[in-house]
Amino acid sequence: QVQLAESGGGSVQAGGSLRLSCVASGYTRSTSCMGWFRLAPGKEREGVASIYRSGGNTYYSDSVKGRFTISQDNANNTLFLQMNSLAPEDTAMYYCAAFEGCTGLLWFGRNYWGQGTQVTVSS
Numbered sequence: 145q146v147q148l149a150e151s152g153g154g155s156v157q158a159g160g161s162l163r164l165s166c167v168a169s170g171y172t173r174s175t176s177c178m179g180w181f182r183l184a185p186g187k188e189r190e191g192v193a194s195i196y197r198s199g200g201n202t203y204y205s206d207s208v209k210g211r212f213t214i215s216q217d218n219a220n221n222t223l224f225l226q227m228n229s230l231a232p233e234d235t236a237m238y239y240c241a242a243f244e245g246c247t248g249l250l251w252f253g254r255n256y257w258g259q260g261t262q263v264t265v266s267s
Contacts, residue, residue: 145170145171145256146168146169146170146171146172146174146175146242146256147168147169147170147256148166148167148168148240148241148242148256148257148258149166149167149169149258149259150164150165150166150238150239150240150258150259150260150261151164151165151166151167151261152164152165152261153238153261153262153263154262154263154264155264155265155266156230156263156264156265156266157265157266157267158230158231158232158265158266158267159229159230159231160230160265161226161227161228161229161230162227162230162263163224163225163226163227164180164224164225164227164238164240164261164263165222165223165224166178166180166222166223166224166225166240166258167220167221167222168221168222168223168242169221172197172221172242174244174254175197175242175243175244175254175255175256176196176197176198176243176244176245176246177194177195177196177197177242177243177244177245177246177251178194178195178197178214178216178223178240178241178242178243179191179192179193179194179195179214179240179241179242179243179246179249179251180192180193180194180212180214180223180225180238180239180240180241181238181239181240181241182234182236182237182238182239182263183236183237183239183260184233184235184236184237187236190205190207190236191205191249191251192204192205192207192208192212192225193205193208193212193213193214193225194214194246194248194249194251195214195215195216195223196246197216197218200215200216202214202215203248203249204249205249207233208227208234211227211228211229211230212225212226212227212228213225213226213228214226223240225238225240227263230263230265231265232265232266232267233265234263234265235263235264235265236262236263237260237261237262237263238260238261238262238263239257239258239259239260239261240257240258241255241256241257241258242255242256243255243256
């Protein structure tokens with residue numbers, strides 16, 4: 145089992161920045177890939193970024209590429225999402241997740257999810 149806990153959400157004005165964190169605990173070695181997802185009212189869940197735990201290769205959705213940066217601190221089992229140039233359409237609940245595996249933005253296998261952290265961007 146892997147437990148995930150997100151933090152760092154909040155309310156910002158358009159153009160602002162936020163940094164989300166996700167602390168993982170438990171049997172993290174069972175997962176090779178981490179990702180950030182978001183869910184906005186009336187929309188489908190969107191995977192916005194992924195990172196390989198080993199090697200650190202990163203992938204982004206077109207909607208956030210160039211504005212968001214996913215990173216990790218493996219020593220402290222912490223995942224980050226630096227979000228810059230935020231826009232109202234970025235408003236959503238953001239979740240981190242750990243997966244058995246992934247290929248770019250396609251995740252597969254056993255998966256674990258955090259409770260989410262709300263990001264609200266006002267115009």
